Amino acid sequence: MRYPFAETEPKWLKIWEDKKADLTDLSKHERKLYHLNMFIYPSGAKAHIGHWYHYGPSDSWARYKKLKGYNVFEPMGYDAFGLPAENYAIKTGIHPKDSTLANINAIREQLKKMGCMYDPNAELMTCVPEYYKWNQWLFLQLYKKWLAYRKNAPVNWCPNDQTVLANEQVQSDGTCERCGTVVIQKNLTQWFFKITDYAEELLAGLDKINWPEKTKLMQRNWIGKSVGAEVMFNVDGTDDKISVFTTRPDTLFGVTYVVLAPEHPLVDKLTTSGYKSEVEKYKESIKSLTEIERTSTVKEKTGVPIGAFAINPVNKEKIPIWIADYALLTYGTGCVMAVPGHDERDFEFAKKFNLPIRKVILQPGTSENDELTEAYTAVGIMINSGEFNGLNSDDGIERVTAYLERNNFGRKKVNYRLRDWLISRQRYWGTPIPIIHCEHCGEVPVNEKDLPVELPYEVEFKPTGESPLASNENFINAKCPKCGADARRDPDTMDTFVDSSWYYFRYLNPGFAEAIFDKAKADKWIPVDMYVGGAEHATMHLLYARFIHKFIRDLGLTNSDEPFTNLVHQGTITNNGAKMSKSRGNVVNPDEFTEKYGADVFRLYLMFMGPYELGGDWSDKGIAGTDRFVQRTYDLFKRFEGLKKRSSLKNKFALSNLSENEKLLYRKVNQTIKKFDEEINHFRFNTAIASLMELINETKNIQSCSAELQLYVLERFAVMLAPVAPHLAEECRALLGEEISIFEKPVWYDPDTEALIEDSVNIAVQVNGKLRATVSVPINSEQDDVKPLIFIDEKVTKFIDGKTIIKEIFVKNKIYNIVVK
RNA sequence: GCCGAAGUGGCGGAAUUGGUAGACGCGCUGGACUCAAAAUCCAGUGGGGCUCACACCUCGUGCCGGUUCGAGUCCGGCCUUCGGUACCA
Numbered sequence: 001m002r003y004p005f006a007e008t009e010p011k012w013l014k015i016w017e018d019k020k021a022d023l024t025d026l027s028k029h030e031r032k033l034y035h036l037n038m039f040i041y042p043s044g045a046k047a048h049i050g051h052w053y054h055y056g057p058s059d060s061w062a063r064y065k066k067l068k069g070y071n072v073f074e075p076m077g078y079d080a081f082g083l084p085a086e087n088y089a090i091k092t093g094i095h096p097k098d099s100t101l102a103n104i105n106a107i108r109e110q111l112k113k114m115g116c117m118y119d120p121n122a123e124l125m126t127c128v129p130e131y132y133k134w135n136q137w138l139f140l141q142l143y144k145k146w147l148a149y150r151k152n153a154p155v156n157w158c159p160n161d162q163t164v165l166a167n168e169q170v171q172s173d174g175t176c177e178r179c180g181t182v183v184i185q186k187n188l189t190q191w192f193f194k195i196t197d198y199a200e201e202l203l204a205g206l207d208k209i210n211w212p213e214k215t216k217l218m219q220r221n222w223i224g225k226s227v228g229a230e231v232m233f234n235v236d237g238t239d240d241k242i243s244v245f246t247t248r249p250d251t252l253f254g255v256t257y258v259v260l261a262p263e264h265p266l267v268d269k270l271t272t273s274g275y276k277s278e279v280e281k282y283k284e285s286i287k288s289l290t291e292i293e294r295t296s297t298v299k300e301k302t303g304v305p306i307g308a309f310a311i312n313p314v315n316k317e318k319i320p321i322w323i324a325d326y327a328l329l330t331y332g333t334g335c336v337m338a339v340p341g342h343d344e345r346d347f348e349f350a351k352k353f354n355l356p357i358r359k360v361i362l363q364p365g366t367s368e369n370d371e372l373t374e375a376y377t378a379v380g381i382m383i384n385s386g387e388f389n390g391l392n393s394d395d396g397i398e399r400v401t402a403y404l405e406r407n408n409f410g411r412k413k414v415n416y417r418l419r420d421w422l423i424s425r426q427r428y429w430g431t432p433i434p435i436i437h438c439e440h441c442g443e444v445p446v447n448e449k450d451l452p453v454e455l456p457y458e459v460e461f462k463p464t465g466e467s468p469l470a471s472n473e474n475f476i477n478a479k480c481p482k483c484g485a486d487a488r489r490d491p492d493t494m495d496t497f498v499d500s501s502w503y504y505f506r507y508l509n510p511g512f513a514e515a516i517f518d519k520a521k522a523d524k525w526i527p528v529d530m531y532v533g534g535a536e537h538a539t540m541h542l543l544y545a546r547f548i549h550k551f552i553r554d555l556g557l558t559n560s561d562e563p564f565t566n567l568v569h570q571g572t573i574t575n576n577g578a579k580m581s582k583s584r585g586n587v588v589n590p591d592e593f594t595e596k597y598g599a600d601v602f603r604l605y606l607m608f609m610g611p612y613e614l615g616g617d618w619s620d621k622g623i624a625g626t627d628r629f630v631q632r633t634y635d636l637f638k639r640f641e642g643l644k645k646r647s648s649l650k651n652k653f654a655l656s657n658l659s660e661n662e663k664l665l666y667r668k669v670n671q672t673i674k675k676f677d678e679e680i681n682h683f684r685f686n687t688a689i690a691s692l693m694e695l696i697n698e699t700k701n702i703q704s705c706s707a708e709l710q711l712y713v714l715e716r717f718a719v720m721l722a723p724v725a726p727h728l729a730e731e732c733r734a735l736l737g738e739e740i741s742i743f744e745k746p747v748w749y750d751p752d753t754e755a756l757i758e759d760s761v762n763i764a765v766q767v768n769g770k771l772r773a774t775v776s777v778p779i780n781s782e783q784d785d786v787k788p789l790i791f792i793d794e795k796v797t798k799f800i801d802g803k804t805i806i807k808e809i810f811v812k813n814k815i816y817n818i819v820v821k
Numbered sequence: 822g823c824c825g826a827a828g829u830g831g832c833g834g835a836a837u838u839g840g841u842a843g844a845c846g847c848g849c850u851g852g853a854c855u856c857a858a859a860a861u862c863c864a865g866u867g868g869g870g871c872u873c874a875c876a877c878c879u880c881g882u883g884c885c886g887g888u889u890c891g892a893g894u895c896c897g898g899c900c901u902u903c904g905g906u907a908c909c910a
Contacts, residue, residue: 002860213825214825214826214904214905217824217825217905218824218825218905218906221824221905221906222906224909226909226910228910244910245909245910246910247909247910248910259910299908301908325908326908326910327908327910328908328909328910330909331908331909331910332909332910333910335910336910337910338910339910343910344908345908345910346910348908415909415910416909417909535904535905536904536905538905539905539906572904574903577902577903608833608834608845608846609833609834610833610834611834614826614827616833616834617833619832619833619847621832621833621847621848622832622833622846622847622848623847624846624847625833625845625846625847626846628846628861629846631861686833686834686835686845686846687834687835687844687845689845689846690834690835690844690845690846691844691845692845693845693846694844694845697845762841763841764840764841765841766840766841766890766891768890768891769840769889769890769891769892770891771841774841795877806890807890808890809840809890809891811840814840814841815840815841815891817840817890817891818890819890819891
């Protein structure tokens with residue numbers, strides 16, 4: 001009889017629900033394990049294979065930890081705000097709230113069928129006022145500490161659709177993904193969170209967390225710390241100063257020109273009359289370029305001089321000031337001191353515009369008079385640098401910096417690539433920003449007691465050229481909290497990464513009304529012990545969450561420094577090498593497989609496919625294999641129905657009392673426990689399941705074993721099965737006669753260490769490193785005991801006869817290698 | 822370009838600190854069962870050579886070279902694929 005998953009799976013779901021097996025008692029925190037999955041984004045489609053691949057194995061790990069005696073908390077929720085729901089609304093007219101809630105209901109049902117032990121009391125969704133109220137509260141706390149501020153920033157603007165576009169809506173050729181119009185940059189006053197204040201701590205904190213090295217490296221690069229100097233250049237004939245950042249103060253004597261970013265505020269002021277029209281023309285030409293084109297490294301560098309000159313503080317040389325698009329207003333000071341001899345970009349630019357190239361660092365092994373054919377960027381001896389001549393350039397960095405500081409020309413400076421976090425979105429479906437703009441008082445925060453600022457349902461979310469909320473009169477008109485005059489609310493909403501930067505606190509008490517979260521609970525349960533989610537969040541979400549966590553700590557609400565102690569990324573499942581997405585139309589629906597094979601078989605297959613962190617290309621080719629495994633398992637237990645009533649469960653057997661057959665099986669089951677435990681603990685589900693398959697292959701002769709050993713083996717097999725195929729394992733244990741769900745009363749077995757040790761072992765015999773024979777010897781045999789067995793073996797002697805033995809290498813229990821000549 | 826990961830049978834993938842390459846599964850081949858098929862069970866399955874057969878030999882982990890008694894694993898140089906990033910001064 002085939003395993004009737006269609007009956008057993010709903011049956012066990014019901015039992016777990018009735019017995020409250022998935023509820024975590026948060027008042028108990030001994031051996032607590034907070035197991036978090038990145039929550040689901042209900043963007044319109046139902047859950048697909050990628051979600052199963054993420055959540056199924058991750059849940060198996062959590063279940064394994066539960067069986068090992070941990071008090072596991074595994075919540076699930078919905079990252080419900082965001083652009084896709086709004087775009088869907090623009091297209092279909094269905095309100096984002098309605099479509100999102102409908103999606104959530106559908107996805108909740110799907111997730112339930114997977115058989116994950118999500119705590120039903122901990123579910124949250126970000127689009128309800130009870131949740132986003134606290135986004136607003138957080139905003140106000142950041143505002144109070146000067147960590148939320150407004151400034152002008154460019155947005156991608158589609159002149160045809162009259163709307164702001166997210167970066168991902170701009171196609172690689174710089175056009176709008178909807179209508180194909182060329183996207184332009186438009187400046188808007190927008191809100192920022194000052195993540196840069198935490199740059200140093202965010203960098204240093206990476207050393208304290210157990211994350212994939214790859215992810216930590218990405219964050220390090222993203223933060224992009226560089227140490228150097230800020231140098232002041234006087235502008236010839238004016239009081240203005242140009243400040244530049246450089247990591248190479250040792251090359252200061254080689255500066256032959258200065259470059260400003262075209263948008264730099266000093267440009268208009270410094271440009272001399274004869275250069276005005278050229279400069280304006282150049283700035284205009286830059287404007288029509290998209291960000292993507294402008295920052296392309298393949299593009300040839302462009303620029304124009306502005307007619308003004310700067311004075312190099314160290315040698316008082318007069319050098320021209322240029323503007324060029326390779327200077328970025330967003331990095332450093334927006335000004336570059338150009339050293340063509342020792343910087344590749346400056347070299348290229350100087351060659352093109354015939355600017356002087358001066359050598360100030362001598363490459364070892366070359367002569368001062370050799371002409372530079374490319375920029376020399378490595379370490380060397382300083383030349384043409386006045387009092388610093390002859391110094392090693394590494395030492396020169398410090399010496400020149402000290403000189404600058406002594407003479408007030410500059411100072412040591414640490415610079416970060418990290419920029420502040422722009423959180424304003426000119427969108428409807430998000431958290432309203434709790435600020436009121438008053439003609440008299442300026443920007444005024446909403447009083448905390450007036451939170452939440454509720455998102456109205458009635459709104460025109462079709463593009464009109466301004467934020468959708470601006471058109472809702474009831475929403476936008478408000479009284480100034482300070483002076484009471486008529487005023488207007490901020491029409492923008494927050495980036496949804498704000499929602500996800502603290503949600504793990506809220507799971508502990510989604511309904512908590514008095515505060516953002518219950519501090520007493522958080523003190524016991526935060527940080528998250530294990531976080532599982534996609535690697536695509538390495539630099540955005542995972543950095544924002546660390547920032548907000550540190551801010552929450554600084555508010556005194558948590559005592560931990562980092563939110564996620566351990567992190568694992570599941571791999572991506574592709575379809576014919578391409579990412580699955582609705583727009584490509586290549587999404588594989590998991591329902592067809594679960595309907596045919598059941599949730600357990602499908603989960604097992606996803607885990608068995610390969611390493612969890614690697615993902616891979618989707619193929620259902622091998623699913624028959626895990627299906628067969630499930631059938632064979634069920635058949636096996638079916639044969640021993642009621643065994644528990646006929647036999648007793650023993651903890652241990654003495655090897656000497658077992659028959660050869662029994663000994664083999666006893667050893668195998670204990671070896672499997674050891675192997676399975678190690679593998680699943682490290683998220684190596686594929687090899688963990690392989691070990692279970694080996695075990696079932698070893699049960700061929702189980703009929704000839706004693707009833708007690710049969711029960712011993714089957715009980716342990718079912719327990720190992722429980723994390724990876726939970727419904728099946730429960731059913732198998734029930735067949736044996738077990739009456740209590742394993743997830744209601746967790747069980748795990750440690751291996752009998754005596755059974756792990758084999759009596760004998762096969763040793764590989766090599767001649768000159770080539771395998772020639774194997775010999776079976778008692779375990780831990782010494783070389784002298786093994787040697788006589790080898791030199792009588794014809795397979796070995798025929799390769800050494802007539803030759804001189806130079807050396808013999810013996811590795812206990814492994815290898816005997818004879819080196820001959 | 823730079824940074825990172827990976828490359829192993831027909832396929833997905835195993836392989837502790839360098840120590841018997843190919844675990845486990847898919848597929849395929851042959852056999853049993855069946856009127857027949859499906860399902861199931863049993864056996865075989867990296868390439869080549871030799872052999873009636875057993876056995877044995879030989880090559881083999883992207884390519885070239887090196888270290889070592891011994892390399893999928895370590896080192897140097899390439900090639901390919903996939904991620905990340907984009908003039909960061």
